[in-house]
Amino acid sequence: MNTVKAIELFNSWQGEGQNLGKFITFLRFKACKLPFHKTLCPFCDTRLKMKMNTEFEVTKEQLLSALNSTNYSLCITGGEPGLYLNQIKEILDNFKLNHLEIETNGLNLRQLGDMLISYKEKHPDCYISINLSPKFWDESSLVNYIDLLDKIKMQIVNLINVKLVVSIENKELTDKFLMIMRKNELHIKYSNKIFLMPMGTNMSQIMENSSACIDLAAKYFLNITARIHILYNFI
Ligand code: SF4
Secondary structure, eight states: OOOEEESEEEEEEOOSSTTTTOEEEEEEOSOOOOSSOSSOOTTOSSHHHHHHSOOEEEOHHHHHHHHHTTTSEEEEESSOGGGOHHHHHHHHHHOOOSEEEEEESSTTHHHHHHHHHHHHHHOTTSEEEEEEOOOOOSHHHHHHHHHHHHHSOHHHHTTEEEEEEEOTTTHHHHHHHHHHHHHTTHHHHTTTOEEEEEOOSSHHHHHHHHHHHHHHHHHHTOEEOOOHHHHTTOO
């Protein structure tokens, strides 16, 4: 395997989303870029790690050893995995996984999706989820994300789970996003695949934003996800 550089490799439980509670190997890339904004998210909870942690070379043996303890379950996160397509391909070419999650803001989603479709063809038993978390804080990026979700091919849609981070501040914009999804009948394509998660890096922020999250989940019949790594205090 050629060099794969990352800032973290560790085993833990998936803290959020549709596979919450699953024991899994996490591989974290360093840098992030958003598809529809020039700046990074103002509420980013990994900004410090991205800035402070030094990249190191992950060897095949290191990754194998971590995966051996999680029944070959891998979550590639960031930063933004869409910036690291060559490195992801390197991993996919060298490992037969049982479970694969990729956490992305949607950067290079089509290329990422095509790569995962090929992997699924080679390894049909592997569960794959693209955990897509749209990051919008203005009308134009919101519309761009709707367009992306609308136009992406069905084979990729089948791999996507959408996670929306909700706060008191962005409730109105998220409501608008969900309303447009419903208007464009996208909620049918993505039904049961949308998870609302309260924003927050500590218990009190999560509790503060949870009512906004619950209101929208009730209004649009959507799933809620917690952040159990914060609630239970593990990494
Ligand atoms: S997409 Fe995620 S990692 Fe990137 S800036 Fe936003 S919150 Fe941070």
